[in-house]
Amino acid sequence: MVVSVKLTANFECNLETIAGFLDKLDAQEAYDRLLDELNDTLIPNLERFPSIGRLFLERTVRSVEVENALSRLQVKLTGSELREYLFSDYLVLYAQFGQVIYCLSIKHHRQLSFDF
DSSP: OOOOEEEEEEHHHHHHHHHHHHHHHHHHHHHHHHHHHHHIIIIIHHHHHTTOSGGGGSOOOOSSSHHHHHHHHHHHTTTTEEEEETTTTEEEEEEEETTEEEEEEEEESSSSOOOO
């Protein structure tokens, strides 16, 4: 099975946020490494092993608000799987629809949460 990986506009926006975050830490070279690792490791891993990430919706829900938000999200994701993949210092959220994986969000482990 050949799977292609696409970066969403939100994912690309997250990359810009990470660039600013690392710039404040005076760690611009870390951003360059991230871009290299995306091309050399993350995308090939997802293409070869699309189920490499942990199922996101299997997380323990601890509030009614989150339960409601996840229920709405599940409706939008019918026919796909939402997964999270710990990659280097980053957490990547992605969804697979058929033969296409959409990278939805990426956060440095020091950043707080995903923005849907």
